[in-house]
Amino acid sequence: MSAPARPQSIAHLERLIAALTARGLVSEAELAARQASTDRASPEVGARMVARAWLDPEWRALMLRDGAAAAEQMGVSMAGAPPLGVLEDTPTLHHLVVCTLCSCYPRAVLGYPPSWYKSFEYRSRAVREPRAVLAEWGTTLPPGTRLRVVDSTADYRWMVLPLRPAGTEGWSEDRLAALVTRDALVGVALPQVPTALAAE
Amino acid sequence: MTEARFAPGDRVRVRYDWPEQRPQPNGLPSAHIRTPHYLRGRLGTVQAVLGSFANPEDLAFARPAPKRALYHVLFDQPPIWNEGAPGDSLLVEIFEHWLEPLESQEQAA
Incomplete structure (x- = not known):
């Protein structure tokens, strides 16, 4: 079974993250930490x-x-x-x-x-x-x-x-x-x- | 913290103003307003000073956004809609530049 096509929005998101990371505005670690705290919130x-x-x-x-x-x-x-x-x-x-x-x-x-x-x-x-x-x-x-x-x-x-x-x-x-x-x-x-x- | 002009218990009027309807030459959205339309021109009572926050009307357009005092303002709910249960109320965050003091004769009215 082939993987489903990646939505274009994911590609946009990845380019945005790359641009923000390159400018030192966010880091992968900060994003991961925020994602973890968001997932924990209930x-x-x-x-x-x-x-x-x-x-x-x-x-x-x-x-x-x-x-x-x-x-x-x-x-x-x-x-x-x-x-x-x-x-x-x-x-x-x-x-x-x-x-x-x-x-x-x-x-x-x-x-x-x-x-x-x-x-x-x-x-x-x-x-x-x-x-x-x-x-x-x-x-x-x-x-x-x-x-x-x-x-x-x-x-x-x-x-x-x-x-x-x-x-x-x-x-x-x-x-x-x-x-x-x-x-x-x-x-x-x-x-x-x-x-x-x-x-x- | 920005000096707050109003104190708890002060009677205030929300400005009757519609900046979002003023035409822009470039045709772009002209305003980002956090004061709900149903409260424009309404009378309320300051319940609390919540602090001071960067003005969202500037933040939305990436302009320098000076801090403005933010209040919790209490309104009787039935007069807003001409329906509802007596004693019910609305409590809403409103920035200082949207509030006007009530004249003493209006307070008596």
């Missing part, structure tokens, strides 16, 4: 940060004051990354993150953005009819909760620190982290305790 990092914030008030304070410093403590390299802001949900305030201009997303702690986050529909509707968007996700905010949509338009990247669900008293950090999904870190969903577990 919502599990953000989920661990949230679970720890639910358990450790000092960590929570650090995370709210300087999200990038908190991420660094989790072993994430934030060198060259935009500052990370953390949006604290309360019993009366829920946050939802969108980037109406493009697709700004806290990749260092959430990994690649899902395609719906980048879609024209999400980007236009999240600021105009956010409660309808949440309803389509099956997310109902408790009565009396105000919704704050954070349009990520500039130099920060934002993640949500959701409320710890009831029924998780005494849970370990690992067990709590497993409740925090990517969607909960963007704010379209709330952390849920599976019914079977809640009955334990």
Whole structure:
């Protein structure tokens, strides 16, 4: 079986890398390091940060004051990354993150953005009819909760620190982290305790 | 850090300006704007000074990009669209050169 034809875009990329390397602007080692850190980034990092914030008030304070410093403590390299802001949900305030201009997303702690986050529909509707968007996700905010949509338009990247669900008293950090999904870190969903577990 | 003109709690108006619509002789895109169109001319409240960052309107065209103060500005959400739930809000990063102070009589209005 013959190898598939290489797309022209790969050839363009290789010429670009060669030109940048020749000018001393990047090195192969730097590219490899960035690729490795990009591949490591996933919502599990953000989920661990949230679970720890639910358990450790000092960590929570650090995370709210300087999200990038908190991420660094989790072993994430934030060198060259935009500052990370953390949006604290309360019993009366829920946050939802969108980037109406493009697709700004806290990749260092959430990994690649899902395609719906980048879609024209999400980007236009999240600021105009956010409660309808949440309803389509099956997310109902408790009565009396105000919704704050954070349009990520500039130099920060934002993640949500959701409320710890009831029924998780005494849970370990690992067990709590497993409740925090990517969607909960963007704010379209709330952390849920599976019914079977809640009955334990 | 660039001196910030506004402080948390200050009432501000987003400039009603459309630089991206000003014609360019060369026919190329004329502007790169990070202020969402739906907020032009709207009234909000400074929630936080986020720091100072190179102006993306210059960066996009590889021009020297002086740092500008960046704010988190809070807006009531329903008045923007004439729909929505009372109490819901929008929180958006806006650079200082897009913000105007509100006159005291406007604040009272």
